[in-house]
Amino acid sequence: MEKLVKQIIRRTPTPNFLNWPNNWVLKLISLIFAVLLWYFVVGEDKIDTTVFIPVEIVNLPRELVISNQFKKQLEATVSGPRGLINSINRQRITRTINLAKATPGTIVIRNEPETIQFPRGITISRIQPTHISLLIDELVEKELPVQARTTGTPANGYELGGIVFEPQSIKISGPKAVVGREKLLAAKNIDISGLKESTTIQIPLELRPAILDLMGETVVTANVMIREKTIEKTITDIPVNLSGTAPSRKITLEPDTISIRAMLPQSSKGNQSGLIEASVLTDGLPAGLHKLPVKITAPEQIKIIEILPATVTVRIGRGPDK
Incomplete structure (x- = not known):
């Protein structure tokens, strides 16, 4: 650099300060910058290297979604002055794809050198991949119930009363081709072997890969209800009581037991x-x-099926003896 400046000074005639224009300082600074730029652009060694350029999708309509996997960055082989090449990583250079006019279907996009805005002085010799294929689909939203699956059996004399999930359903959104045919979300098998009482466990969902990509690993709470097995019985000779009876009147029931x-x-x-x-x-x-x-009051563990008879005849007299 020093030699270059000395050469310029030797070749420059001795200035006559009386004839210099008023803006000679500005022109001198411009000359210095021009020399420096020439040195960095022309005087530097040129190198070849490979850089990775991220793909940026912009302006995709809200009602659409990209349903396929595609390469999120391009591999570009570039050449140019070492200083410019080294500055690439400090700049936000992307391959921008504008999908403002996209419609459902397959779009094939070519990756040309002019589609990536590198600094002037850098040459692109190769881009991989040369094409990007995007499958555009409608974006749909569904609320799917969580389905229980079990293995094993409870302890002798007990049975599964039911499984209640928290949440009982999950809302998902994604491509129509993926979400549209889903009817439910299956939880992994719950082992109820030997259980004698209800329990609460955390259980992951068992999702097919396409749904897993949308939701990620998802865990729900399963409330497993275990109850004692029941049998049907007929209970007889239950006396019927009077409720709200005035003591001054004679009341008889037919029948008086059920x-x-x-x-x-x-x-x-x-x-x-x-x-x-x-x-x-x-x-x-x-x-x-x-x-x-007839109104029946019974403990929670007794489930009434039928009352025999369901009604009784009540005779209310006018006085204590009538």
Whole structure:
């Protein structure tokens, strides 16, 4: 650089400061910058190298989505002055693809040297891949239920009462070709072997690859309900009680006992009638005959199937003896 400046000075005639224009300082600075630029662009060694250029998709309509995998960066072989080449990594150079006018279908895009804006002085000799294929599809959204699957059986005398997931369904969005045919999201198998009581576990979803790419690894909470097995029994001789009866009137019931069909735990012993209360509401009724429904109150583990009979005849007298 020093030799170059001395050569320029020797070849430059001695200036006559009286004849210099007023802006001679600006012109001198411009000359210095021109010399420096010439040195960096022409005087530097030229090198060849390979750089990686990211692909940038812009202006894709909201109702569309790219449904295929494509190369997210290009491999470009370039040549130019060492300084310019070294500056590439500090610049945000991309291969921009404008999809503002895209429609559903396949688009093939050529990667030409002029599609990448390198600094002036850099030459592109090769770009790989030479083409990018994009499959454009409609963007759809669906809410899919989570499906339970189990292995094994609970302990003897117990059964699976059900599985409730949190959340019970998951909303996903993606290409119509991928999401459109999905009906549910299957959880991995839940092992219920030997269980005697309900439990809560975290369980991942078992997704096919295309859905996994959209959702990523997803875990849900499974509330596994285990209950004692039940059997159907008929419980007889349950007395019917009066509710809201005025003590000044005589009331008779026909019949005054009922039976029920119910599902009870297998471990239940005896008639169980003492656990069940039957009643009829007579409050506010006038004297005479009335057909009233029987109300049953029973523990949670007893599930009523049928009341026999479901109604009873109530006779309300006008006085204590009538």
